[in-house]
Amino acid sequence: MTSDGMVLSTVTRTFSTGAGIHAVDLEIAPGQVHALVGRNGAGKSTLMKVLLGMLRPTSGMAQIAGVSVQSAGADVWSRVGHLVEGPLIYGEFTVRDNLEMSAALHGAPRPRRPALVDRSISEFGLERYAHRRAGTLSFGNKQRLALAAALQYDPGFVVLDEPTTGLDPAGTILLRERLRRCAGEGAAILISSHHLDEVSRVADRITVINEGSMIGQLKPGGVELEQAFFALVLADDEQRRSGEEEAS
């Protein structure tokens, strides 16, 4: 399967504990915000790491813009913005310096960087902190900085793991607006979250993952989202238990 977006084709990546993801198929189309929801340890971060080349799949293939992640070059990666696990923030640098370094690492031409940095600072409400060392920022403001760094060069492919963690309501709204704008410009966006209400507001598609497998979809904007989520997860758990009992 090839696509202009991000694709996982029958991807399996397991760890020695047995945890991981199993035969996952997922396509995130350009212009779409695709949310991944699941309980802790369901496999959301593993899936994102495979998509970003942080983990090699045991089998199957991850592709971005039709190119295998394993062989993707600078042309592909320069269009990817991500925040998975820790942010690329160094405490000894100011907010502005961190954004400049991130822009440089993403291949933004030197003359364009100051404007990109200014815009990111403004978009994420970091003006007051622009010249403060990142190490002195609150957790929430560090998260704003991390998101600003991930999104500042208008990436065509965005992968964000729990992006609203630590954000106040104002920060959450800023992020939502930024993601909708990115999607409007044609970006393929994958986010994970525990906050079903928030996901419902920003996502075009919501996929539920449980025990490393895709188990269904939720309807964005639908009522009783939490109830629908737990119904899917519990039904999957029950099915697994029955399968295991039959196998033993």
Place this chain on the structure above:
Amino acid sequence: MTVGGAIQAAVGFELRKSIRARVPLVAAALLVLGVVAISASVIVAATNGPPEVVAKLGPVVRAGGWAGYLDAALQVTGAAGAGACGILISWSFGREFAERTISGLFALPVSRTALAAAKLVAFFVWTLCVTAALIVVLLVAGFLIELGTPSATDVGVIVERIPVLLLTTAAMTVAAAWVTTISRGLMGGIATTVVLLASAQVIVFSGGGAWFLPSAPALWALDPSPSTAVTLLWSLLFPAAAITVTVFSWRRLQLDR
């Protein structure tokens, strides 16, 4: 982004980190001031101290004056340089795991191969700066403790042997970067540094130093004969291998732990 542009971005990124962070500055200051303070104290004690102290320090400082002072500096630099360089390179590679910035170094147009190479470039640039600072401070301290004017031989020791000693000693500690990478933390690198230092001391004292590659820089610096020079050249295989496996490990890195 071109390959050249990626390497330039990576080197710029690592040099900025080295300049702004405190660890490289503190390590440099401790190494330079420590080596000079110990060397100066030894020569002052050997010149003006009580006979029992002079007797103990005699083999260390040999002729006294600039020659003795620089002998002491070479001995201290061998050990202290390995310690400081090992800590610095462990910090440079290990901080990405400890501060969880490593995931941000994936999925970039600048490859991890370029980033690892840039870290090594920044490390050797730091070593060159420390070498220059050590030479200046050694000279200034030598004048301050009234050693007089150094001879041409003494100047040769300062501008030739100390730079070669420090740069090759730094190269020997690149193995710590590899251990840091595979252990996903800076403590592995620091432990490697300690093992290199301790094993070099033990093996040299037991007479087998000529065959222990990491001790070759210090042995050459104290006795730059053709035989120790050949061993020094051979010893460069050790950092060459360490550089290769470190860069390869970064290229193949997975966040699976």
